[in-house]
Amino acid sequence: MSDPAPRAPVSAATTEPRFVRVALVTVALSFLTLFLFVPLAAVFYEALRKGIGVYLAAIADPYALAAIRLTLLSTAIAVPLNVAFGVAAAWAIAKFEFRGKSVLITLIDLPFAVSPVIAGMIYVLLFGAQGWLGPWLGEHGIRIIFAVPGIVLATVFVTVPFVARELIPLMQAQGIDEEEAAMVLGASGWLTFWRITLPNIQWGLLYGVVLCTARAMGEFGAVSVVSGHIRGLTNTLPLHVEILYNEYQFAAAFACASLLTLLALVMLALKTLIERRALRQQRSAGAMETL
C-alpha cells in the first residue's frame, strides 16, 4: 500500500521549518500513542497482571478451548468460501464487459455498509424460531440460530467483500492479454487460470485472505446476535471474552483477549510482508518494461 522508503524532502523550499516538522511528528505520535499504543500495551498488562499461572489457566479452561475451536472452525469455513467467491467475481468482472457491472461491484461492497448487528438479525428473521423458515426447520429438527451454522453464516456475511475487492482492481489493471495469448496457443480455460492468472494475482489473493481471516476470527456483533452464548457449544473466542468480562473475571477475559490480539498482530505482520513483496514484484515488472 505505502512506499516503504518515505520520500525525502527535496529542498528547503518544499519542506517545512524544523520546528513545524517536530511539532507535527509529536502531534501525530501523541495521538497514536493515546488511541493505539496505550490500548495495545494495556491488553497484555491486564492479561498478565495476576501472574502467568492465572493466564495459562484461563486459556487452558475447557470453555476457552471450545471457543477457540469454534472460532477456528467458522474461520476455516468462511475464508475458503469467500476466496472462491472473490476469485469467481473478479474473473467475471475484470475479464469481461457486461451490463450492470458497476451495480454488481456496489452490491459486493454492501456487507461493509451493513451494521454487524443487522447482519446477525437478518438470519434470525430468516431462520429463527419465529422467523420465516423457523417452523419448517423446527419440524425437521434443524437448528441454525443459536447453533454453529448460524455462526458460520454470520461470519461468511461480514467477510464476503474482502477477497473480491482486493482482486477486482488488480485483475482489471492486468487486463486480458496474457490469458488471450494462452487460449490462442491452445491452453484450456483451467490451465490458463492456474498457469497465467493465479501467479499474477497471488499476492493480492493472499492479502485478501489475510484481511478476511483477521475479520472472521474477530467478528463479534453479527455472531453475538445469532449465537445465544451457550458455553462450550456456540461461544466463539470474542464472545467468550465478553462473558468473562461481564462476570468480572478481568484477568481471564484479558488473557483470552491477548490471544486474539496476538493473532491480530500476526495478521498485521503478514499484511506488511505481503505489501512489500507485491511492491518489489511491481518494481521488477516495471524495470523489465523499461528495458
Place this chain on the structure above:
Amino acid sequence: MTPRLRQPSVLPGFGLTLGFTIGYLSLIVLVPLAMAFLRALDLSWDQFWQAVTAPRVVASYRLTFGAAFLAAAFNTAFGLIVAWVLVRYRFPGQRLVDALVDLPFALPTAVAGITLATLYSSNGWIGQYLKPLGLKVAFTPLGVIVALVFISLPFVVRTVQPVLEDLEAEVEEAAASLGAGRWQIFRRIIFPAVRPALLTGFTLAFARAIGEYGSVIFIAGNLPMVSEITPLLIVGKLEQYDYGGAAAVSVVLLIISFILLLLINLLQRWSRMRISGETAS
C-alpha cells in the same frame, strides 16, 4: 437487434463465474437483507412510525449519528496529520508505526471494547488523570466517541496516504520558485489535491462508526436515553422477540448506510474525474 448482455471474448467461464457470483451474493447477502425490509413491511404504517420514532429510539439515533460524526471529524483532522508525517518525514520507528495504524481493522472489536473500558474507568491508566479534571469518559456518551475514534482511526490515514505519495514534487517546487510560502502551497496546492481523499476517508469512517457495536457496548454503560446506541437497541428488541420493531429500526439504519455508500461511490468518481481531467489538460 437486441443489445447483447456482454461483448464477445475468447476467454471462457463467463457464465460459470457470473452465475456463481450472483447466486452466492443473493443467497448470503441479498435475500437475507431483503428479509429485513419485508419484515418491516409486515407492520402497519402507524406501527412502523411508532417503532422508529419512539423517544428512546430517537435518542439512540442522536447519540449514534452525533458520536459517529464527531469521531469521524476528529479522525479526519488527526488522520491527515498522521498521513502527512508518515509520507513526508522520517523518524525512528516509522515503519512499525505505519504498520500499526491498521491495528483497529485487525483487532476484534470486543477486545478494543474491554480494553478502552478498563483504560477510561475512574481508576484506569487514563481515567484516573481525567477524573480530577471532572471528565468522565467510561459509561457516558464521551466513551462512545472514544470507542468510535479507535475503530475508525485507519480510514482517513489510508485514503489520504497514497494521494500524498503520488503528489508531484515539481508542482510544489514551481510554486515555491514563483514565491509562494509553505502555508500558501499547502492551502492552494496540496489541500485541494487531498480533499476528495479526505472526504472519502471521512465518509468511510462515519459509515463504519454508525454500525459499530462490539467496541462501544463495554464503555458506553448503555443507559437508555443517554448512552444507548441504535445497534444495541436493535439487539435489545431481538432479545424481547420484537422482530418487527428490530426490523423497522434496522431499515432506518440500512437506508442511511446505503445513502452513505452511494455518496462514497460518487466521491470516488468525482476525484477520478478530477485527476483524469487534470492530466488531460
